[in-house]
Amino acid sequence: MARAQGARAQMALAYETVYGTPPVGGFTKMPFASTSLGSEQPLLNSELLGYGRDPLAPIKDAVTADGDVMVPIDAEAFGFWLKAAFGDPITSGVGPYTHEFRSGGWTLPSMSIETGMPEVPRFAMYSGCVLDQLSWQVQRSGLLTATARLVAQGETIATLSGAGTPAELALKRFGHFNGAISRNGTALGNVVSAEITYANNLDRIETIRSDGKIDGADPSIAALTGRIEVRFADSTLVTQAINGDPCEISFAYVLPSGDSFTFTVHAVYLPRPRIEISGPQGVQATFDWQAAKAASPARMCTANLINDIEAY
Numbered sequence: 095m096a097r098a099q100g101a102r103a104q105m106a107l108a109y110e111t112v113y114g115t116p117p118v119g120g121f122t123k124m125p126f127a128s129t130s131l132g133s134e135q136p137l138l139n140s141e142l143l144g145y146g147r148d149p150l151a152p153i154k155d156a157v158t159a160d161g162d163v164m165v166p167i168d169a170e171a172f173g174f175w176l177k178a179a180f181g182d183p184i185t186s187g188v189g190p191y192t193h194e195f196r197s198g199g200w201t202l203p204s205m206s207i208e209t210g211m212p213e214v215p216r217f218a219m220y221s222g223c224v225l226d227q228l229s230w231q232v233q234r235s236g237l238l239t240a241t242a243r244l245v246a247q248g249e250t251i252a253t254l255s256g257a258g259t260p261a262e263l264a265l266k267r268f269g270h271f272n273g274a275i276s277r278n279g280t281a282l283g284n285v286v287s288a289e290i291t292y293a294n295n296l297d298r299i300e301t302i303r304s305d306g307k308i309d310g311a312d313p314s315i316a317a318l319t320g321r322i323e324v325r326f327a328d329s330t331l332v333t334q335a336i337n338g339d340p341c342e343i344s345f346a347y348v349l350p351s352g353d354s355f356t357f358t359v360h361a362v363y364l365p366r367p368r369i370e371i372s373g374p375q376g377v378q379a380t381f382d383w384q385a386a387k388a389a390s391p392a393r394m395c396t397a398n399l400i401n402d403i404e405a406y
Contacts, residue, residue, distance in 0.1 A: 099213065105129065105163075106208045106257035107174055113310055114222035114247045116206035121257035125171055125265055127239055129209060131161035131220055133249035135306070157306040159220060159246035163207075167230060167238045169266035169353035169401045175242050176397050177406045178205060178225035179292060183399075190352060191404055195397040198387070202294065202313055207244070208257045217255045222247025224311040226296045232288040232345060238270050245296050245311045266401070268347040268355060276344045277330075284325040286378060290345065290357065292395070293317045318359060318385035318394055326369060326377040335364040335381065340388070356398045360388035 106121040137152035165175060173193055177183060181199035186192050205223040210216070223246045230240035250256075275282045294316055299309040322343075324331065334341055340361040348354040364381045371377055385394050 097213070099211075100128075102211065102213055104210045104212070106210075106255075106260040108206050108257070109177075110204045110206055110221070113204045114307075116208075116219055116221050116250075116256060119258055121206075121208070121260040122171075122174065123260040123262045124174065124207075125166055125168065127164040127166065127237075129161060129163045131159075131163060131207065131209065131223075131244060131246070132218075133157060133159040133220070133246070154306075156300070157248065159249050159307075160226075160244060161246075163242045163244065164239050165242060166265075166267050167240050167347070167355065168268060169349060169351075169355065169399070170263040170403055171265070172240070172355065173399050173401070173403060173406045175225065175228060175240065176399060178203060178223075178242070179228045179294065180397065183406060185405055187400075189404070190400050190402055193399045193401075193403070193406060195399070197292075197316060197318070197394040197396070200313065207246075208255065210255055210257075212255075215253045217252050217257075219250045219252070219256050220244075220246040220248070221250070222308075222310070224296060224313075225294060226311070227291065227293045229289070229291040232273060232275065232285075232290070233270055234287075235270055238268050238273070238347075245298060245308075247310075248305070248307045263403075266349060266351065266353050268349065272347045272349060274346050274348075276346070278341050282343070284327045286323045286325060287321075288323070288345070289321040290359075291317075291319050293319075316394065320383055320385075322381045322383060324379055324381070326379045331364055331381060332367065332369075332379070335366045338363070340386070342388075343383075352400070353402075354398070354400045357395065358398075359385045359395045360391060360393065361386050 105124045108121040136155045140150035176195045180195040183193040183195045227243035294313040296311040301309045344358040346356040
């Protein structure tokens with residue numbers, strides 16, 4: 095008997111024309127490291143008395159479908175997650191193409207995502223997937239991955255794939271070695287690590303339905319937060335925090351092939367940190383930053399992805 099193994103798992107993604115309705119075709123095979131995307135329906139204990147000490151049968155509660163997908167930050171497939179986070183990009187060029195994703199849009203695409211375990215066989219189609227949060231870490235070494243948190247409408251289980259034969263992309267993966275951080279256009283030194291979290295803060299439309307599913311997930315006020323940990327070598331960031339002035343911070347990754355990903359936060363506000371001397375080693379300072387809408391450009395952040403994909 096075949097047993098499910100993560101090494102044989104697969105994932106396919108396609109954008110929906112109608113929310114909650116998986117498209118007939120157009121799926122793309124997506125690289126991923128792990129996923130907790132799933133559907134669950136808890137049971138409610140019976141509160142009724144008068145039937146003895148043994149409880150009565152439980153009652154089914156509402157269905158919840160959501161979870162995280164850990165994906166590599168690469169030159170091609172990551173554009174699908176950026177579109178899910180920000181909406182349609184502005185694409186220019188004739189190859190390579192520059193895809194500019196801007197924050198602040200009110201319309202986010204919904205996706206159908208299928209996870210498959212062919213050896214069982216079990217194929218789970220999650221329809222109405224909307225991206226709630228996208229986050230990743232910047233550090234000196236290790237694998238560069240991002241976590242996409244999704245809210246889905248529902249799950250459909252089948253023994254055959256509903257994605258057909260998905261298109262495949264070339265995996266051109268960025269690494270921490272390809273990364274650089276700049277502040278107001280100048281390289282920011284002494285950075286030990288950094289974290290970036292963009293959240294759409296989805297509002298689930300939990301109407302009463304016979305199938306227990308939600309009616310949708312609407313974006314509310316977005317949030318862009320993070321953390322920068324630096325070796326305390328100068329007072330540039332501390333002075334900015336004290337003055338309350340914003341700065342522009344960019345996180346950039348470039349491959350030798352010319353493919354690149356640049357995430358620019360246009361107005362970063364820093365809190366005044368506590369500078370602790372905890373021992374004989376170097377002194378470090380941590381800034382839990384927040385972003386807001388900048389004066390120019392009039393948005394919070396911009397993500398630029400340069401690759402050979404003509405359109406997302």
